[in-house]
Amino acid sequence: MAYNSISEIIEICKEDGISFYEAVMRDTCKDTGHSEEENMTRMSEMWRVMCEASVGYDADLKSRSGLVGGSGRQMEAYMKSGGSYCGEFILTVMAEALKMGESNACMKRIVAAPTAGSCGVMPSVYIAVKKNHGFSDEAIVKSMFVAAGVGQVIAARAFIAGATGGCQAEIGTAAAMTAAGLVALKDGTPEQIANAVAMTLKGMLGLVCDPVAGLVEVPCVKRNVTGAANAVVCAEMALAGIDSAIPVDQVIDAMREVGDNMPSIYKETACGGCANTPRGLEVARMLEKS
């Protein structure tokens, strides 16, 4: 990847009169040695697996700890009951994020985006976008390149794993990538994409990685839901023309600073946060015995 900052991508978009997607795709072609068509095919496969995972959701499965499973079905039932505050789009996002996170915890097939723990954020939003707003598969796959391009920059400047940067790096990155994809889908400008990423990351700055018993279950599955919702609201702010007061690359650097200074008990070690609550410790002891 040639890009080490979002501002560099925006510069290239301006200089060469190309879109954010084209800037990322051009770089991808160079890096993989494959044509645009071949790269699109490969990304389409990721999208296909995401959709397949949603369809294949099994609400009766329970994770190894027994703490995770069935919430996707509860959310769908609630959506059908019609009494909720949110509209159908956000409810679909929530249900899909739960389904994907639960499927992952139950050893079903998913796409790491960018990690397995955060695999529900991006597909949940895209599945809802397709269902409720009628975007084509091709448009979605193209915007996935925009999302992944943003993810690359975050990986290059900071981190994308809970073990290195806390959950801000994992769900935070997934949400920022998704927000970028959403803005691109609506033909937002490169600057709007940058603003969406900045606002999303700012909203998740400092989030710790504190998995109960060290498993990708609690609070991971539900953080996929809140991460996805954050992506949607920040994309909407950016599309409304609202700027991030702090430029995006500086926000990414801030995330790195926060992550670097985060004590290791909050970096996937299961020694702090939810993992260290009386109930969290009880679950861990229970699992050890079984």
Added chain:
Amino acid sequence: MNVFDILGPVMVGPSSSHTAGAVRIGYVTRVMLAEEPVRAEICLHGSFAATGKGHGTDTAIIAGLLGMKPSDMNVPRSFEIAREKGLDFHFENMVVKDAHPNTAVINVEGDGGRSIRIQASSIGGGRIMVNRIDGIEVNFTGESNTLIVHNTDMPGNVSRITSLLAEKKINIATMQLYRHEKGGFAVMILETDQDVPQEIIEEAQVLEGIIKVTYLQAVEV
């Protein structure tokens, strides 16, 4: 790093390091064994030992030994499949000195009598690093075509192998040499840009001073 390092791999959950990487460790071990495994002793270290069970690290390693990739829907069923196929396995926890937190040591025997001892670690995002082969320290990922040659430490072995590759216009991307002791057991690891054909592997195998040749075709993460 490109966009497909960010989106992907397609994998069976729940963890890219503890599940997908673990499948890959098993898979790469199987390819290096180059036989159907019949017996495996697996030692888990660090976080693999501490949280491996909840992440399915054990089922993942067995799945890989059976030839499954991280995206195979049968990964969770691997213990059952191993019993059907007659793979006898055993897990233990152990502390490996100076090892990455997600490390496994696998002792495996094949149906043709070959055996191999692999130490490998899962380094994140489903990627792995092979750290030791039969006790000798090495360093490769399996993401490139990799030729692994066990040989005796004596002059000419390296040039004989590289000449074979040069004749077939196979470019060496990286090369590493390791040895147990001077004049003793040695391993060379060659990563190549092109696929290494079977005939080269067969030719290399019968060369003087060459003990064992193993080829690992590049496996995409």
